[in-house]
Amino acid sequence: MPDKYKYLLPLPDFETKEWWGALRWYELVFQRCTRCQTFRHPPQGTCPRCYSEDHEWIKVSGRGILYSYITVWQPVLPQWRGDVPYNIVQVTLEDAPNIKIIGNVIGVDNSRLTINMPLVAVFDDVTQEDTILRWQPR
Amino acid sequence: MPERDFRGKTAIAGIGYGRSPQAPGAFTTNSGVSVLTLAVRATKEACEDAGIDPKELDGVVSFQLNDSVPPSSVLTALGCPKINYSSDLNGGGEYASFAIVQAAQAVYHGISNYCLVYRAMNGRSGVRMGQLGEGTGAGTGRVGGAGQFTSIYGLAGPPSFFAFQAQRYMALYKVTSLDFANFCINRRTNATNNPRAAMRQPLTIEEHQSSRMIVHPYHLLDCCLETDVACAMVITTTERVRHLKKKTVTISAGMGASSFADEIIDTGLIHIGPRILKAAGIKLKDIDIFEPYDNFTDCPMRLIEDMGWCKRGQAKDFIKDGRTSLDGELPILTQGGLTNEGYCHGLNNALEAVQQLRGEAEDLCPDWRNGSHTYDRNICRQVRNPEIALHCGVTGGSAIIFRRE
Numbered sequence: 001m002p003d004k005y006k007y008l009l010p011l012p013d014f015e016t017k018e019w020w021g022a023l024r025w026y027e028l029v030f031q032r033c034t035r036c037q038t039f040r041h042p043p044q045g046t047c048p049r050c051y052s053e054d055h056e057w058i059k060v061s062g063r064g065i066l067y068s069y070i071t072v073w074q075p076v077l078p079q080w081r082g083d084v085p086y087n088i089v090q091v092t093l094e095d096a097p098n099i100k101i102i103g104n105v106i107g108v109d110n111s112r113l114t115i116n117m118p119l120v121a122v123f124d125d126v127t128q129e130d131t132i133l134r135w136q137p138r
Numbered sequence: 139m140p141e142r143d144f145r146g147k148t149a150i151a152g153i154g155y156g157r158s159p160q161a162p163g164a165f166t167t168n169s170g171v172s173v174l175t176l177a178v179r180a181t182k183e184a185c186e187d188a189g190i191d192p193k194e195l196d197g198v199v200s201f202q203l204n205d206s207v208p209p210s211s212v213l214t215a216l217g218c219p220k221i222n223y224s225s226d227l228n229g230g231g232e233y234a235s236f237a238i239v240q241a242a243q244a245v246y247h248g249i250s251n252y253c254l255v256y257r258a259m260n261g262r263s264g265v266r267m268g269q270l271g272e273g274t275g276a277g278t279g280r281v282g283g284a285g286q287f288t289s290i291y292g293l294a295g296p297p298s299f300f301a302f303q304a305q306r307y308m309a310l311y312k313v314t315s316l317d318f319a320n321f322c323i324n325r326r327t328n329a330t331n332n333p334r335a336a337m338r339q340p341l342t343i344e345e346h347q348s349s350r351m352i353v354h355p356y357h358l359l360d361c362c363l364e365t366d367v368a369c370a371m372v373i374t375t376t377e378r379v380r381h382l383k384k385k386t387v388t389i390s391a392g393m394g395a396s397s398f399a400d401e402i403i404d405t406g407l408i409h410i411g412p413r414i415l416k417a418a419g420i421k422l423k424d425i426d427i428f429e430p431y432d433n434f435t436d437c438p439m440r441l442i443e444d445m446g447w448c449k450r451g452q453a454k455d456f457i458k459d460g461r462t463s464l465d466g467e468l469p470i471l472t473q474g475g476l477t478n479e480g481y482c483h484g485l486n487n488a489l490e491a492v493q494q495l496r497g498e499a500e501d502l503c504p505d506w507r508n509g510s511h512t513y514d515r516n517i518c519r520q521v522r523n524p525e526i527a528l529h530c531g532v533t534g535g536s537a538i539i540f541r542r543e
Contacts, residue, residue, distance in 0.1 A: 008290045067306070070355075115305075
């Protein structure tokens with residue numbers, strides 16, 4: 001674990017703190033509507049399908065599929081300027097296919113990224129208090 | 139259908155750009171004046187074009203992302219005694235057509251007699267769209283809101299948001315960066331005879347391919363051009379415009395302004411396209427020119443496909459053989475688009491549509507102001523006698539059909 005993490009860290013709020021809290025335990029969870037069983041992400045107060053506020057947090061397998069990806073050569077955010085080119089990906093989840101989640105793929109050359117490539121969640125402890133979700137090929 | 143009552147009842151009284159002796163083409167990298175001054179300049183020019191006193195303006199619509207001035211302040215700066223309608227839309231390119239539609243609705247319902255639509259921004263020297271940042275919590279090293287799921291991975295700025303759409307589109311439909319280059323060359327050709335355009339040198343495939351990578355798959359020349367600029371349009375009833383200076387260009391139909399697609403390649407025109415044709419009472423083949431929102435190269439390509447001119451993935455072939463050139467069957471981005479003329483958040487592409495329909499495309503023809511064009515493509519970029527134009531906002535979020543009487 002690096003002493004000083006130079007990138008942006010999340011600022012959880014009352015709707016997202018459970019999501020971030022689960023990552024600390026290396027668990028990937030998503031909100032699922034208890035009325036109509038629809039998954040949703042990012043966390044939000046109401047179900048986009050049936051509008052119910054009732055939900056539970058469901059642990060998923062962490063198996064995902066690469067939906068789309070980019071490699072950044074000219075970053076807007078100064079913290080990343082020393083890391084170009086770096087990848088950012090959108091991943092869909094095997095257990096919740098309607099969800100698309102943003103992340104980075106680690107442990108692979110950017111030129112080998114392809115759409116529909118199978119991925120698996122990785123839990124990256126970037127500080128004493130923060131665990132970030134990333135992805136690697138499976 | 140309710141749109142039938144609205145059809146053709148409102149029209150464009152005047153259009154204007156924020157020009158000065160230092161910025162005769164309106165689009166610059168450093169205006170050296172405030173956004174309000176730019177807005178007032180454009181509004182004055184639009185009123186001169188219409189032949190009305192700016193003090194007759196009694197309504198105003200604009201859109202912005204905290205980078206402009208409140209709409210009512212522009213009318214106040216012009217000393218307009220009455221403001222009957224004022225709308226400050228919080229958003230970006232999705233409102234490029236809708237802002238005009240909203241002004242037309244205000245006129246149609248009799249709330250405003252002369253309604254101003256403008257977009258003004260020091261988009262290069264001031265607040266830059268391309269730097270659209272990390273979200274809340276900036277400066278603390280932590281980021282909340284939506285950014286806690288995006289910016290923490292180094293994601294910020296429009297090129298990176300749109301590159302996901304481009305990458306998936308290219309991969310699933312075998313579209314390449316060379317196809318992008320072809321689109322960019324066609325579009326640049328139209329800009330060469332546009333005195334307003336910031337980018338006017340003819341473009342080669344090599345120049346496109348060797349321009350630096352911004353966010354893969356976007357090269358620099360795939361990205362639209364941030365500029366300091368203001369554009370304005372005055373809307374009133376068609377009846378009034380018939381008695382004003384310029385040829386009557388009416389608003390046939392318009393709608394929007396936002397969309398969410400489960401498949402990120404899909405644009406709003408899949409939904410809006412058939413509806414707006416029906417509302418305007420026309421068929422797709424009746425459209426003479428298309429002025430889509432071209433923030434990044436794949437976006438107008440997908441808009442061509444989603445409007446129905448060809449199937450998904452086929453725009454790369456549709457644009458070949460001059461089909462979308464000024465003398466082709468569907469001229470597209472006749473002034474060079476946001477990428478070459480400059481970026482007034484899409485409103486400049488609408489002003490261009492109006493100019494074309496009036497037969498007054500601003501080009502190198504000696505007497506273009508009087509609608510006299512040579513059609514010599516070394517100096518002229520006026521399309522031959524277009525009657526109907528389609529303009530749309532970012533990813534087809536809103537759209538409008540203009541028609542010359």
